[in-house]
Amino acid sequence: MTINAKKIIETILTRADIRINGDRPGDIQVHNERLYGKVLRQQSIGLGDAYMDKWWDCEDLDQFFYKLLSSHVIDNKKSHLSYIVKLVPALFLNFQSKKHSQKVADEHYNLDNTLFQHMLGPSMAYTCAYFKHTDHLDKAQYAKYDLVCRKVKLKPGEKVLELGCGWGSFAKYAAENYGCEIVSVNISEEQIKYAKTLCKNLENVEFFLCDYRDAHIYNNKNIKFDKVVSIGLCEHIGHKNYQGLMTLVKKQMKEDGVFLLHTIGGNASVKTGDPWLSKHIFPHGHIPSLKQLVSASQGTFALEDFHNFGTDYDLTLMAWYDNFKQHWAQLKNTYDERFYRMWRYYLLCCAAGFRARYTYLWQFVFTKIDSRQAYGNTER
Numbered sequence: 001m002t003i004n005a006k007k008i009i010e011t012i013l014t015r016a017d018i019r020i021n022g023d024r025p026g027d028i029q030v031h032n033e034r035l036y037g038k039v040l041r042q043q044s045i046g047l048g049d050a051y052m053d054k055w056w057d058c059e060d061l062d063q064f065f066y067k068l069l070s071s072h073v074i075d076n077k078k079s080h081l082s083y084i085v086k087l088v089p090a091l092f093l094n095f096q097s098k099k100h101s102q103k104v105a106d107e108h109y110n111l112d113n114t115l116f117q118h119m120l121g122p123s124m125a126y127t128c129a130y131f132k133h134t135d136h137l138d139k140a141q142y143a144k145y146d147l148v149c150r151k152v153k154l155k156p157g158e159k160v161l162e163l164g165c166g167w168g169s170f171a172k173y174a175a176e177n178y179g180c181e182i183v184s185v186n187i188s189e190e191q192i193k194y195a196k197t198l199c200k201n202l203e204n205v206e207f208f209l210c211d212y213r214d215a216h217i218y219n220n221k222n223i224k225f226d227k228v229v230s231i232g233l234c235e236h237i238g239h240k241n242y243q244g245l246m247t248l249v250k251k252q253m254k255e256d257g258v259f260l261l262h263t264i265g266g267n268a269s270v271k272t273g274d275p276w277l278s279k280h281i282f283p284h285g286h287i288p289s290l291k292q293l294v295s296a297s298q299g300t301f302a303l304e305d306f307h308n309f310g311t312d313y314d315l316t317l318m319a320w321y322d323n324f325k326q327h328w329a330q331l332k333n334t335y336d337e338r339f340y341r342m343w344r345y346y347l348l349c350c351a352a353g354f355r356a357r358y359t360y361l362w363q364f365v366f367t368k369i370d371s372r373q374a375y376g377n378t379e380r
Contacts, residue, residue: 005036005037005039005040006033006036008036008040009035009036009039009040012073013028013068015071015073016067016068016071016073017067017071018064018067018068025058025059025060025063026058026059026060026063026064026066026067027058027059027064028056028057028058028064029056029057029058030055030056031054031055031056031057032050032053032054032055032056034055035050035055035056038050038055043275044274044275044276044277045275045276045279047276048276048279048280048342048345049276051341051345052338052341052342052345053338054341061344061345061348061349062318062348062349062351062352062355063352064352065348065349065352065353065356066352066355066356068352069352069353069356069358070355070356111190112334113167113190113194114330114331114334115331115334115335116167118323118324118327118330118331119320119323119324119327120320120323121137121138121141121319121323122138123137123138123141123142123169124166124167124168124169124194124198125141125144125145125166125167125169125170126166126167126232127144127166127231127232127262128144128262128264128309128310128312128313128316128361129141129143129144129312129315129316129319130143130144130147130309130312131143131312131315131316132309132312132380135315137316137319137320137323140312140315140316141169142173145169145170145173145174146173146177147363147380148170148174148229148231148260148262148363149173149174149177149178150378150379151258151260151305151307151363151365151378152227152229152258152259152260152365153258153375153376153378154174154178154180154227155178155179155180155226156178156179156180157179157180157181158180158181158226158227159180159181159182159183159223159225159226159227160174160180160181160182160183160225160226160227160228160229161182161183161184161215161225161227161228161229161252161253162182162183162184162185162228162229162230162231163185163212163215163228163229163230163233163245163249164185164186164212164230164231164232164233164236165184165185165186165191165192165195165207166186166191166195166231166232167191167194167195167198168184168191168194168195168196168198168199168205168207169198170229170231171184171195171199171202171205171207172198172199172202172205175199175202175204175205176202179204180204180226180227181204181205182204182205182206183206183208183215183218183225184205184206184207184208185207185208185209185210185211185212185214185215185218186207186208186209186210187209187210187211187212188209189209192207192208192209195207206218212233212237212245212248213244213248215248215252216248216251216252224252224253224254224255224257225252225253225254225257226253226254226257226258227253227257227258227259227260228249228252228253228257228258228259228260229259229260229262230245230249230259230260230261230262230263231260231262232262232263233245233263234261234262234263234288234293235263235264235282235286235287235288238286239269239270239271239286239288239292242288242292242293242295242296243296243300245296246296246297246300246301247300249366250300250301250368253368255368255370255371256367256368256371256372256373257367257368257371258304258365258366258367258375259301259365259366259367260363260364260365260366261293261362261363261364261366262361262362262363263287263288263293263361263362263364264287264313264359264360264361264362265287265288265289265290265293265310265359265360265361265362266287266288266289266358266359266360267289267358268289269289269291269292270286270287270289271286272286273286273287277346280342280346281342281346287359290362293362293364297364297366299369300368300369301366301367301368301369302366302367302368302369302371303364303365303366304365304366304367304375305363305364305365305375305378306362306363306364306365307362307363307380308360308361308362309361309363310354310357310359310360310361310362311354311355311357312361313350313351313354313359313361314351314352314354314355317347317348317350317351317354318347318351320347321344321347321348321351324343324344324347325344328340365378
């Protein structure tokens with residue numbers, strides 16, 4: 001089995017211009033010959049777990065994945081690679097119930113905030129930055145927030161519902177720079193604690209610990225929101241709930257309101273994601289396709305604007321990896337080397353997915369189909 005497995009893997013890697021034990025940064029260095037059989041048997045999980053266990057290494061792990069993805073060898077079923085490994089990063093949890101939604105908070109987002117502070121930087125933004133006018137991570141994150149505010153045409157005094165608030169940095173930016181009132185909900189206890197501290201001096205921002213589907217419970221005045229914003233939530237709700245999200249937003253938004261949806265997306269309409277990422281990073285990870293989201297919005301919303309800047313996520317992930325690597329000395333007392341290899345693998349394989357255009361970053365701007373308010377254009 002090992003000999004045959006090695007021949008299969010070597011053939012595939014050669015087609016992707018990757019050499020086993022080669023001398024280039026993107027070549028794979030195999031330390032344990034059992035790797036080949038493990039990958040054949042366990043596919044994505046086998047490849048990732050073997051890396052965590054030091055069975056193989058690669059100097060430029062992102063380049064290894066980029067060459068593998070951009071060569072399109074995984075698109076050829078006869079190559080056996082579709083059987084061996086699914087490398088397209090699904091990244092985020094596929095919610096099928098409120099119970100499952102809590103799992104990703106417990107296993108990922110409730111990790112020590114120190115890890116995320118070191119990795120994400122002062123912006124504490126765990127979504128794609130916008131590098132159009134800068135190459136600095138934090139400036140690019142604030143540029144993303146400003147882009148969102150301009151796309152929804154945010155005005156002072158308007159009421160905003162934010163579904164999934166992370167550590168509260170968008171709410172803080174929008175409240176301070178646009179003078180709006182924001183209600184933000186999230187399922188992560190650690191993120192909500194951080195967000196409340198971050199915005200403790202802002203009377204026009206409220207945070208609530210709850211599933212996005214329970215946001216209406218905290219709408220005490222039963223108001224309709226001028227704007228609804230979702231930055232990075234859609235990767236968490238699962239294919240069965242896309243239409244439910246649209247219905248929820250419609251009920252909470254004014255007739256002339258604007259809804260911005262910021263999400264990772266993929267070419268294929270899938271119902272499951274990458275097994276390794278699901279096992280170690282985002283339980284049951286799954287990203288939407290354009291077809292799935294547009295279909296879910298039909299009959300509810302009109303699509304006013306669509307923007308794809310997925311290559312910026314490659315830059316974002318590489319910046320996060322650089323931060324993580326630079327601060328590992330402060331983190332290694334809390335996390336072991338196996339965690340380091342797991343986190344490195346996660347960040348760099350995902351960066352390669354965006355670089356190879358297997359995954360994208362999309363921003364949708366929606367208005368209600370019966371709205372009589374002209375949306376117009378937004379300068380990017």
